Amino acid sequence: MSSVPVSAFLALALILFCIGLYGALTKRNTVIVLISIELMLNAVNINLVTFSKYGVNPSITGQVFALFAIAVAAAEAAVGLAILIALYRNRRTVNIDEMNQLKN
Amino acid sequence: MTLTGEFFAFMSLALVAVIGGVLLLNLTKVIHMVVALVFTFVSIAGIYVLLSAEFVAVVQVMIYSGAITIIMLFGIMLTRHHGEEAEPKGGGLRKLLLFLGVLGFGAAVYLGIYDLNFEAVPNTLHENNTEQIGISLYSQYIIPFELTSVILLVALVGAIVLARKDDEKEGDKE
Numbered sequence: 238m239s240s241v242p243v244s245a246f247l248a249l250a251l252i253l254f255c256i257g258l259y260g261a262l263t264k265r266n267t268v269i270v271l272i273s274i275e276l277m278l279n280a281v282n283i284n285l286v287t288f289s290k291y292g293v294n295p296s297i298t299g300q301v302f303a304l305f306a307i308a309v310a311a312a313e314a315a316v317g318l319a320i321l322i323a324l325y326r327n328r329r330t331v332n333i334d335e336m337n338q339l340k341n
Numbered sequence: 342m343t344l345t346g347e348f349f350a351f352m353s354l355a356l357v358a359v360i361g362g363v364l365l366l367n368l369t370k371v372i373h374m375v376v377a378l379v380f381t382f383v384s385i386a387g388i389y390v391l392l393s394a395e396f397v398a399v400v401q402v403m404i405y406s407g408a409i410t411i412i413m414l415f416g417i418m419l420t421r422h423h424g425e426e427a428e429p430k431g432g433g434l435r436k437l438l439l440f441l442g443v444l445g446f447g448a449a450v451y452l453g454i455y456d457l458n459f460e461a462v463p464n465t466l467h468e469n470n471t472e473q474i475g476i477s478l479y480s481q482y483i484i485p486f487e488l489t490s491v492i493l494l495v496a497l498v499g500a501i502v503l504a505r506k507d508d509e510k511e512g513d514k515e
Contacts, residue, residue: 291461
């Protein structure tokens, strides 16, 4: 039996998710918003791996799922950064408040 | 709850992870924020080791602490910053409301998980972890695995096209 309860892992993931959510909603720099989203994805991965070990039905599936999530997150970071560079070429800014071309 | 090495390892890793996250929110320079988050990513890799997911831990160090951090640093260095996060206009009330909203969300989820306890089922995840993942990937999850390669290819091509488009336009003007 483990000495660390399963709820401790879930609480850590919850704290990291909340930090990422707050950062993504309040920060004005697009790079920081992107990296906050990565932090939220990481918190979700902790949950997946935790349930793969301590869940009702422990199996390797949770870890495989976490690997898929990491692959998709890496692709998302690359595309997000490419969009950021393209926007920067057009508008000379990384401030997220000024990225409103789709508004009008 | 007994005080064992596993418990201490978990507490210290969790502490470093949360401190990295808090520094992300509070530092002023953008580069420092990204470097602070590296601590969080490495600590999460340690948490994966505690959860007997060694392969995922190594992947975490390579992809997050390595690739994604470097790509974000490139993104910062290729764009011009004033070095510091610009102060948002009229942000006080908005920030407070957002903080309360996120706090409420956290409290609601915590109510659901704080007394969660499953029966400990003996498992063999720690034995030949990488081999188990490989067998599972190539037998049960072969179609999602191949689809992931398509996603990576699309992301690669899309990123190149997006980042190069304006170069050609500027070249036409000249």
